[in-house]
Amino acid sequence: MTACGLDFGTSNTTLGLMRDGIPRLAPLEGEADTLPSAIFFPRSGDPLFGRAAMAAYVEGDQGRLMRALKSVLGSSLVDETTPVGRMRLGFREVIGTYIGEVKARGEAAADGPLTQVVLGRPVHFVDGDPEGDARAEAVLGAVARQIGFEDISFQFEPIAASLDYERQVQGEELALIADIGGGTSDFSIVRISRDRSGLADRASDILANEGVRIGGTDFDRHLSLATIMPLLGHGSPLKRAGLAMPVGLYHDLATWASINRLYDGKALRTIRELEREAARPELVGRLARAVEEERGHTLALAAERAKIEVAETGRMVLDLAFLEAGLSVGISHDEMVDHTGALAGRIAARIGACLSAAGLKAGQIDALFLTGGSTRLAHVRADICACVPLARVVAGDTFGSVGTGLAIEAGRRYG
Numbered sequence: 384m385t386a387c388g389l390d391f392g393t394s395n396t397t398l399g400l401m402r403d404g405i406p407r408l409a410p411l412e413g414e415a416d417t418l419p420s421a422i423f424f425p426r427s428g429d430p431l432f433g434r435a436a437m438a439a440y441v442e443g444d445q446g447r448l449m450r451a452l453k454s455v456l457g458s459s460l461v462d463e464t465t466p467v468g469r470m471r472l473g474f475r476e477v478i479g480t481y482i483g484e485v486k487a488r489g490e491a492a493a494d495g496p497l498t499q500v501v502l503g504r505p506v507h508f509v510d511g512d513p514e515g516d517a518r519a520e521a522v523l524g525a526v527a528r529q530i531g532f533e534d535i536s537f538q539f540e541p542i543a544a545s546l547d548y549e550r551q552v553q554g555e556e557l558a559l560i561a562d563i564g565g566g567t568s569d570f571s572i573v574r575i576s577r578d579r580s581g582l583a584d585r586a587s588d589i590l591a592n593e594g595v596r597i598g599g600t601d602f603d604r605h606l607s608l609a610t611i612m613p614l615l616g617h618g619s620p621l622k623r624a625g626l627a628m629p630v631g632l633y634h635d636l637a638t639w640a641s642i643n644r645l646y647d648g649k650a651l652r653t654i655r656e657l658e659r660e661a662a663r664p665e666l667v668g669r670l671a672r673a674v675e676e677e678r679g680h681t682l683a684l685a686a687e688r689a690k691i692e693v694a695e696t697g698r699m700v701l702d703l704a705f706l707e708a709g710l711s712v713g714i715s716h717d718e719m720v721d722h723t724g725a726l727a728g729r730i731a732a733r734i735g736a737c738l739s740a741a742g743l744k745a746g747q748i749d750a751l752f753l754t755g756g757s758t759r760l761a762h763v764r765a766d767i768c769a770c771v772p773l774a775r776v777v778a779g780d781t782f783g784s785v786g787t788g789l790a791i792e793a794g795r796r797y798g
């Protein structure tokens with residue numbers, strides 16, 4: 384029997400398998416060992432997952448796309464249903480369908496059943512709400528049981544990443560593990576030691592954990608609200624003095640988990656009424672079209688693409704012709720930093736809290752281990768590095784360290 388570790392991420396999911404004492408990530412979509420956490424329900428037929436789900440949606444297939452399902456775990460949405468074709472599905476069912484598929488693909492790779500799992504979890508699913516945290520974990524555990532896992536336990540995602548890091552360390556050191564993902568940013572301070580890595584109880588080597596519910600999807604949202612949504616009337620005045628377009632509509636349109644809420648017909652009626660009262664009806668008309676043609680996910684994908692391209696090349700012109708012929712917006716790196724710098728600062732601020740909780744000074748940290756897609760944002764990385772300026776910076780496997788570490792943990796607990 385194979386034990387496994389499941390990193391159900393806000394943006395990407397991995398499944399680590401422990402075989403003969405060696406952790407490896409299962410191929411989940413063709414050769415790829417990551418599966419984007421996306422599910423597409425076509426009007427008829429079976430759901431699609433990962434890249435295939437996003438491709439079907441982008442190519443204009445009729446149906447419903449869902450992403451960032453993990454963020455639902457820490458919100459009241461988890462007990463709600465969402466329209467899928469002519470039915471309504473509970474979010475728990477949707478998450479179960481997704482994780483069930485990952486399990487099935489992992490079983491194909493392992494060539495046998497997977498019944499024992501260590502599930503990764505952020506340090507906090509929700510900020511400042513221990514009960515909400517416990518609820519989110521319980522829901523994830525219940526979903527895992529429902530789809531057929533029998534032995535289920537949890538580990539903090541940054542602790543899992545530290546186990547992956549520990550494989551490459553000689554000697555002993557104090558490490559700050561930073562996992563900046565799509566939905567949350569998590570930190571652990573851990574005494575890393577190859578010699579002690581085999582011990583069953585490592586609790587005394589874990590000095591502190593900290594986390595905040597900010598991740599790459601928040602960067603996408605802030606960037607979209609500042610650069611894309613104004614083209615759809617965000618911030619524009621109504622004819623009646625002192626009034627402006629309501630902010631909530633734009634927030635919902637720029638947030639993965641709430642986009643589908645705008646497609647119930649009611650939002651469109653509201654927008655059409657606002658269009659008549661708007662001082663810039665041509666902008667609000669674009670908002671109406673985006674909602675009517677269900678372009679919300681296309682916009683959110685465009686914002687994410689812009690963030691990544693600007694991070695990598697310094698500038699981009701985002702083509703919005705799908706909304707209106709000839710429409711585009713240029714975004715520079717400085718603008719991106721302006722609009723998302725406060726988020727990076729809030730993430731880095733958790734490091735101070737983590738150091739305090741561990742009773743350590745920044746200078747005592749030997750190594751900073753970076754994992755998670757959002758560590759590829761230069762301003763995020765710079766803010767984090769500045770908190771521990773003397774530490775050696777080690778780049779982990781951006782998308783795989785947590786899943787690999789969870790497999791190591793699974794081997795220890797169930798092996």
Ligand SMILES: Nc1ncnc2c1ncn2[C@@H]1O[C@H](COP(=O)(O)OP(=O)(O)OP(=O)(O)O)[C@@H](O)[C@H]1O
Binds near residue numbers: 563695
């Ligand atoms: N080259 C890049 N530059 C900047 N951001 C990137 C890059 N590549 C991916 N990202 C971002 O990284 C995030 C996904 O990272 P990751 O897969 O580590 O998150 P996750 O594990 O799914 O989320 P979480 O751990 O928060 O639940 C997304 O927001 C994505 O836009």
Ligand SMILES: [Mg+2]
Binds near residue numbers: 390392393564565
């Ligand atoms: Mg992650």
